[in-house]
Amino acid sequence: MYDCQTLMKLLYPYLDGELDIKESLRVQEHLQECPYCAEVFRQEKEFLQEFKTSALIPSAPAHLRGRLSRIPKPLVLLQQKEANVLKRPRPTSSTTLLAATMAMFIMVIAGLILYALPRQIKKGSQELAMTPVEIDRAAVEVHKGIMRGKDHYDIMSSDPAVILEWLQQQLDFPLVLPKEEVSSMHLVGGKVVPFLGKKAALLGYEDKNYRVTLLVTRPMPAQVFEGKETPLQNLFFDKRKEIGYKNISFNLSKYKGYYALTWTDSQYSYVLVSDRKARIAEACRICHGGNDYHKIDGFDSLL
Amino acid sequence: MGDGVLRQDFETMTLQYVDSLYHFALLLTRERDYAEDLVQETYLRAYRFCDRYECGTNYKAWLFTMMRNIFINKFHQRAREISLSEMDEVKEDGYESPNGTLSSARSILEKGIFRADLEKALNCLPAQLKAVIVLKDIEGFDYKEIAKILGCPVGTVMSRLWRSRNFLKKTLKDYYEGRSTQKARMETA
Numbered sequence: 255m256y257d258c259q260t261l262m263k264l265l266y267p268y269l270d271g272e273l274d275i276k277e278s279l280r281v282q283e284h285l286q287e288c289p290y291c292a293e294v295f296r297q298e299k300e301f302l303q304e305f306k307t308s309a310l311i312p313s314a315p316a317h318l319r320g321r322l323s324r325i326p327k328p329l330v331l332l333q334q335k336e337a338n339v340l341k342r343p344r345p346t347s348s349t350t351l352l353a354a355t356m357a358m359f360i361m362v363i364a365g366l367i368l369y370a371l372p373r374q375i376k377k378g379s380q381e382l383a384m385t386p387v388e389i390d391r392a393a394v395e396v397h398k399g400i401m402r403g404k405d406h407y408d409i410m411s412s413d414p415a416v417i418l419e420w421l422q423q424q425l426d427f428p429l430v431l432p433k434e435e436v437s438s439m440h441l442v443g444g445k446v447v448p449f450l451g452k453k454a455a456l457l458g459y460e461d462k463n464y465r466v467t468l469l470v471t472r473p474m475p476a477q478v479f480e481g482k483e484t485p486l487q488n489l490f491f492d493k494r495k496e497i498g499y500k501n502i503s504f505n506l507s508k509y510k511g512y513y514a515l516t517w518t519d520s521q522y523s524y525v526l527v528s529d530r531k532a533r534i535a536e537a538c539r540i541c542h543g544g545n546d547y548h549k550i551d552g553f554d555s556l557l
Numbered sequence: 558m559g560d561g562v563l564r565q566d567f568e569t570m571t572l573q574y575v576d577s578l579y580h581f582a583l584l585l586t587r588e589r590d591y592a593e594d595l596v597q598e599t600y601l602r603a604y605r606f607c608d609r610y611e612c613g614t615n616y617k618a619w620l621f622t623m624m625r626n627i628f629i630n631k632f633h634q635r636a637r638e639i640s641l642s643e644m645d646e647v648k649e650d651g652y653e654s655p656n657g658t659l660s661s662a663r664s665i666l667e668k669g670i671f672r673a674d675l676e677k678a679l680n681c682l683p684a685q686l687k688a689v690i691v692l693k694d695i696e697g698f699d700y701k702e703i704a705k706i707l708g709c710p711v712g713t714v715m716s717r718l719w720r721s722r723n724f725l726k727k728t729l730k731d732y733y734e735g736r737s738t739q740k741a742r743m744e745t746a
Contacts, residue, residue: 262652266718270693272700294654301655301726302694308672309679309695314579318593322575322600323568411608440605 390514393525397467407443466537469525686721
């Protein structure tokens, strides 16, 4: 059995429920035998109860709650496992019919508009080659939609492996992502977007309070990027610039206030979208090294 | 790795603790503006990293731990200013019985008066001691959770809890018995 000195040391752990069963029983054994300790324990228990019922948690200022609610929430994480993948709700039959009708209407309108844009049709293939204008525009629209909360990632996670695993299940081409973040930018989510009958992977990266979107799709034919500008194209973007760097042709355009950098290598075609050119350059380091400026040395100044 | 928090649950799960988080932030930073910034920073960070939360563990404790880490890392200047002002530690006196405090409290019929006295007594505590007693007796964390939140061993939590509760009892007792030094300190707190 414990002595009184030991009991005093166990006073608060006992009252706070921190002792195991064996220790608790030994304390109770002593309390049954020692009226002094029993009285001390009783008073302490009463004091703690009084304290807990009297102490108040001050309310946070009302404007703080409002402030938190108004914060745009770009990244929310969802950890991997199949059951936790964020899925869109299945549409009902009436919803599907309405959506299909709307889609058809939009496609008709879009077809009339796009008819005026230059395109090349491959012989023997039903693929439609896209011009930089279409890729840029589409990527910017999705980026803008996400930034404004009108569109969402299909999967959200800071783990590239999780995003990749999910995207690979949706895409019809193999996709490789950088294994580690080599810049200050963090992966926040992914999405599959349709690109004229094909699928493209869209990845969102964030640093502090700004966002960059990277669109990755199957490599587009080189001639896609050589389309001539038409008067109609000029309505859609403010500026356009071609940049040659290390045997790759980059196109930098500005559309609706957003910059889009487009290029193709042996594996994929890419579009990088952000609201500032400097962030485009920073985003290049996601794949090409955080502080290793030699890898993209001189590229920043070309943008 | 945890199973994470679904986006649609995050606001519901987190906003319920805003008052507690603000209270703790105020305790850490001692200023309203800093406290609000710290709460906002914690909220954002929790939103970003809620995939690291281990389902089944105490979500509130996870938020509090995150808040303290942010305070140390991002508000380090403020943390340094406060730690320098906390050089006076509460001495470890002998055990103080709560009997005097309880009988005085019982004689005060209005709950509000005792509550105000309690708040004043709490404010006399150095931040380190106030933190443990707030986390234990107001927020309801256990010793291990408090240790994790404050980044100290469980033994230190137990020691500080002992000292803070003892100090609280002594302060209230002295106040009720009308000792001038305690009364003057509390009424200017």
